[in-house]
Amino acid sequence: xxxxxxxxxxxxxxxxxxxxxxxxxxxxxxxxxxxxxxxxxxxxxxxxxxxxxxxxxxxxxxxxxxxxxxxxxxxxxxxxxxxxxxxxxxxxxxxxxxxxxxxxxxxxxxxxxxx
Amino acid sequence: xxxxxxxxxxxxxxxxxxxxxxxxxxxxxxxxxxxxxxxxxxxxxxxxxxxxxxxxxxxxxxxxxxxxxxxxxxxxxxxxxxxxxxxxxxxxxxxxxxxxxxxxxxxxxxxx
Numbered sequence: 753x754x755x756x757x758x759x760x761x762x763x764x765x766x767x768x769x770x771x772x773x774x775x776x777x778x779x780x781x782x783x784x785x786x787x788x789x790x791x792x793x794x795x796x797x798x799x800x801x802x803x804x805x806x807x808x809x810x811x812x813x814x815x816x817x818x819x820x821x822x823x824x825x826x827x828x829x830x831x832x833x834x835x836x837x838x839x840x841x842x843x844x845x846x847x848x849x850x851x852x853x854x855x856x857x858x859x860x861x862x863x864x865x866x867x
Numbered sequence: 868x869x870x871x872x873x874x875x876x877x878x879x880x881x882x883x884x885x886x887x888x889x890x891x892x893x894x895x896x897x898x899x900x901x902x903x904x905x906x907x908x909x910x911x912x913x914x915x916x917x918x919x920x921x922x923x924x925x926x927x928x929x930x931x932x933x934x935x936x937x938x939x940x941x942x943x944x945x946x947x948x949x950x951x952x953x954x955x956x957x958x959x960x961x962x963x964x965x966x967x968x969x970x971x972x973x974x975x976x977x978x979x
Contacts, residue, residue, distance in 0.1 A: 783965060793905075793955055795969040807965045842911065848965060854918070855901055856967050858911040 755779050758843045758859035765833055766867055773828045773862045775843030783807075783848045784826035785856065786818060789840040798841075801826055802848065833866045840864070869894045871960045873970035881978045886945040888973045890958030893939065900941045901959040901967070902932060911957070917941060928952070953977045 758775040765771050777784065786798040800808040804820045815831045826843060840863050846856040874889040892898060902914040915926025922934040932943045941958060958970040 785966070787969075793972045793974075795911075795957065797966045797968075800965040802965060810966075844911075844967075846967075854899075855913050855916050856961075857913075858903075860910040 756859040777845040781845040785844040787842040871970040879976040888943040903957045905955045
């Protein structure tokens with residue numbers, strides 16, 4: 753049973769389109785994340801949610817809108833896609849609490865290609 | 868502020884020889900540190916973690932790392948490289964701030 757699952761795995765779309773990526777975790781964690789991995793493999797946080805509340809929005813354009821309907825789900829909707837949005841997007845989850853963070857569990861990634 | 872620096876972007880070793888991937892961190896708080904591995908076109912898998920218990924941490928597939936506060940380092944080692952170890956390795960820091968900060972990655976190449 754997959755711990756963090758995201759769909760779709762591949763997404764090819766034209767510039768200007770709107771698309772969504774879904775993420776679900778069955779680990780009972782209270783915190784979920786979206787990360788973007790660029791072509792040089794660099795991973796940068798986009799958003800983090802704790803108990804469905806937005807905690808971090810790391811200067812991501814407004815075209816990206818995360819939604820967390822419950823603790824187990826964090827979806828990412830992207831409006832007006834641009835060529836520069838092409839990347840691999842990873843969803844992750846963790847249980848955050850004292851004395852510090854435990855490890856994050858990552859999904860398999862969604863490779864988004866904007867043409 | 869927290870950060871991690873992976874000192875080598877590429878490391879090449881021969882199969883059967885030791886592996887050393889270097890990581891230095893910066894954190895205002897007592898950090899949690901992790902190493903993740905990413906095989907080509909795959910997701911991220913946790914190799915090992917340090918969360919203020921033993922300073923020498925053993926992970927999966929024969930990897931281990933030592934937390935050295937005085938040197939602010941968390942280097943990853945393996946006594947004998949295997950072809951299947953070829954991948955991208957990421958050093959990661961977190962201090963309970965709802966984000967994990969990744970290093971820029973080290974690509975490990977294993978030569979036959």
